[in-house]
Amino acid sequence: MAFIKKRYIWILIVVVIGLVALLYEGKNLVAEKTCTVQSGFFELALNIKGEVQGKNAVVISLPDAIKRRNLRIYQIVIKDMVPEGKVVKKGDWIATLDAADINQKIQNNQQELTRHLAEFNDAKIDSAIKLTKLREELNEFTYDLEYKKIELEQAKYESPAFQRKKQVEYNRTIRQMEKKRRNYELTRLKLKVQIKRSENYYRRDFEKDSLLNVAARACRVRAPQDGMVMYAKLWGGRKLRVGDQVSRWNPTIATLPDMSVLVSETYVQEIDITKIAVGDSVEINIDALPNKKYSGVISKIANIGQELPGFDTKVFKVIIEMNEHGEEIKPAMTTDNKIILTTLEDAVKIPRNCLFSNNGDTFVYIKKKGKVWKKRVKRGLENDTEIVITSGLNVGDIILTSAPENNEEVQFINS
Numbered sequence: 267m268a269f270i271k272k273r274y275i276w277i278l279i280v281v282v283i284g285l286v287a288l289l290y291e292g293k294n295l296v297a298e299k300t301c302t303v304q305s306g307f308f309e310l311a312l313n314i315k316g317e318v319q320g321k322n323a324v325v326i327s328l329p330d331a332i333k334r335r336n337l338r339i340y341q342i343v344i345k346d347m348v349p350e351g352k353v354v355k356k357g358d359w360i361a362t363l364d365a366a367d368i369n370q371k372i373q374n375n376q377q378e379l380t381r382h383l384a385e386f387n388d389a390k391i392d393s394a395i396k397l398t399k400l401r402e403e404l405n406e407f408t409y410d411l412e413y414k415k416i417e418l419e420q421a422k423y424e425s426p427a428f429q430r431k432k433q434v435e436y437n438r439t440i441r442q443m444e445k446k447r448r449n450y451e452l453t454r455l456k457l458k459v460q461i462k463r464s465e466n467y468y469r470r471d472f473e474k475d476s477l478l479n480v481a482a483r484a485c486r487v488r489a490p491q492d493g494m495v496m497y498a499k500l501w502g503g504r505k506l507r508v509g510d511q512v513s514r515w516n517p518t519i520a521t522l523p524d525m526s527v528l529v530s531e532t533y534v535q536e537i538d539i540t541k542i543a544v545g546d547s548v549e550i551n552i553d554a555l556p557n558k559k560y561s562g563v564i565s566k567i568a569n570i571g572q573e574l575p576g577f578d579t580k581v582f583k584v585i586i587e588m589n590e591h592g593e594e595i596k597p598a599m600t601t602d603n604k605i606i607l608t609t610l611e612d613a614v615k616i617p618r619n620c621l622f623s624n625n626g627d628t629f630v631y632i633k634k635k636g637k638v639w640k641k642r643v644k645r646g647l648e649n650d651t652e653i654v655i656t657s658g659l660n661v662g663d664i665i666l667t668s669a670p671e672n673n674e675e676v677q678f679i680n681s
Contacts, residue, residue, distance in 0.1 A: 300633060301617060303655070303663040308613035309606065310649050311549075312541060314584075316532030316601040318552065320523025321587065324491055326360055328517035329484035332368075334477060339368065341513035342485075344506070347520075350497045351597075354489045354522075361519055363485040363512075372478045379471035386464040393457035400450040407443045414439045493522025496597050503574050523597050528588040530562065530601045533581035536571050541607055543567075548586050549604040555594060562588040564605065608647060615652045620665050621645065630659065631666035631676065638670055639679035 332339050343364040348354065414436040421432040489495075497505040498518040506512075512519055530550060534542065544567060550560040565587040571580030586603055620630055621643070632641040643658030659665070670676060 299667045300664050301620060301667055303614060303616055303659050303661055303665060305612050305614050305661045308610040308615050308647065308649075308652060308654055310608040310647050312534070312538055312605040312607060314532050314534060314603050314605070316530035316550075316586065316603045318588075318595055318597060318599040318601060319496075319529050319531045320521075320525045320597065321527040321529045321585075323496075323521040323523040324493060325518055326487060326490065326495075326520045326522065328363075328512050328514065328519065329481075329487065331477070331481045331484040332363070333514050333517065334481070336474065337368075337371070337477060337481060339371075339481065341511045342367065343511050344508055344519070347497070347506075347508055348495055350495055350505070350520075353494050354492065356489055356491045358489045359486065360489050360495065361487040363487065365482050365485040368478055368482045368485065372475065372482065375471055375475050375478060379468070379475055382464065382467040382471050386461070386468045389457070389461045389464040393461055396457060397450070397454055400446070400453060404443075404446050404450060407439070407446055411436075411439050411443055487519060489522065491522060493524075494597060496521045496523055503576075525595070525597065526591060528591045528595060529565070530586040530588060530603055532584050532586065532601075532603055533574060533577070534567075534584050535577060536580045536582065539567070539571075539582045542584070542605055547606045549606065550586070550588060551602040551604075552595065553600045553602070554596075555599075560588055560590050562586045562603075610647070610654065613646075613654045614656075614659060614661060615654050616659070616665060617667065618648065618651060618653055620667055621653050622669060629678070631670060631673070632659075632679065633664040633666065634679065638666065638676055640676050641665075641679055 328342070332342060344361055345364045346362040348358075348360050354360065414432070418429075418432045418436045421429045424432075497507070497520050499505055500510065500516070506519065530548075542564060544564050546564045548562045548564065550562055552558065552560065563586070564584060566585040568583040571582050574581055586605075616630065622629055622631070627640075627642055628645055629640045629642050632639050641658055644656045646654035646656045648654065
């Protein structure tokens with residue numbers, strides 16, 4: 267009996283030791299989650315939001331009649347607009363611009379036109395009066411010259427001194443006559459210039475009055491062709507609305523996009539712009555059409571960055587030309603654009619959280635022969651979830667997804 271009791275005691279001790287070992291092993295399994303190094307397809311992509319637009323569009327801008335430089339209309343307020351997204355026909359109303367400033371200019375110009383017309387008429391009357399008077403004076407001198415000529419002819423019967431006197435008087439009269447003629451011609455030219463100047467002022471105001479009336483009528487903007495109205499965007503990305511101003515420097519009011527060829531318009535931050543190039547493939551998802559997939563290629567990248575609200579750095583405008591189109595796709599629909607930067611077919615890769623670094627060493631925690639070691643590795647490309655390992659790991663290696671509790675005591679392994 268004593269032997270049997272002693273045997274049971276030993277069995278109980280062995281069971282307890284086994285349970286303790288299992289519990290300890292279980293604790294390690296919980297603390298040391300692992301994953302297996304794999305080889306397979308790796309994709310490096312850039313995900314950015316965009317907006318569907320037509321590649322080509324008819325621009326509805328500030329009418330040319332309002333943009334004329336001599337009218338000095340630098341900016342004008344939008345008083346009313348057709349709802350965005352409305353399908354219009356050629357000639358349909360699009361927007362009404364506030365013509366108050368133009369009407370004020372018409373009134374002011376009418377006053378100037380009346381004044382310059384009066385000055386023009388006065389100049390013609392004044393010219394006629396002055397030239398008539400000068401012509402009368404010339405006629406009087408003509409008679410005087412004839413009289414002096416007769417006196418000179420009769421003086422030949424007089425003394426030489428008397429003859430010289432009459433000759434001097436005759437010559438003086440000729441000089442006065444020539445002076446009167448020159449004065450008449452100069453006065454005529456001067457009056458002609460004054461009349462022409464007054465006429466130019468009048469014609470300028472007359473032409474300006476005509477242009478201002480055309481500009482006032484042009485404040486009712488109409489569609490140049492059939493299409494769906496899309497409001498223009500202001501600097502910063504906000505769309506134009508009633509109460510905003512358009513000007514000669516920013517004249518676009520709306521567009522009529524041609525939806526036969528679609529693009530996704532997006533903006534890429536300057537830290538990522540060097541990663542992409544014209545011709546890169548893009549996978550496109552439209553938020554409003556979640557069950558359909560679309561594709562495209564980058565067709566244009568802006569040369570100069572700009573500052574936009576919502577971005578910490580400058581951004582570059584990027585145009586992605588879509589390979590598909592359809593009636594279900596509407597302008598301004600939001601897109602998720604996945605720009606494919608690089609693809610690898612048989613890459614050795616691990617999850618991002620499995621890679622660690624310290625003091626310039628890049629390593630993983632690898633499990634070999636029941637122990638945990640540090641293993642130096644060389645990293646390659648990486649995306650949001652995975653990192654390519656170019657050397658240091660083999661397919662099938664077991665690595666930890668987090669650092670062990672005693673990570674400071676873990677040693678590096680060379681092979």
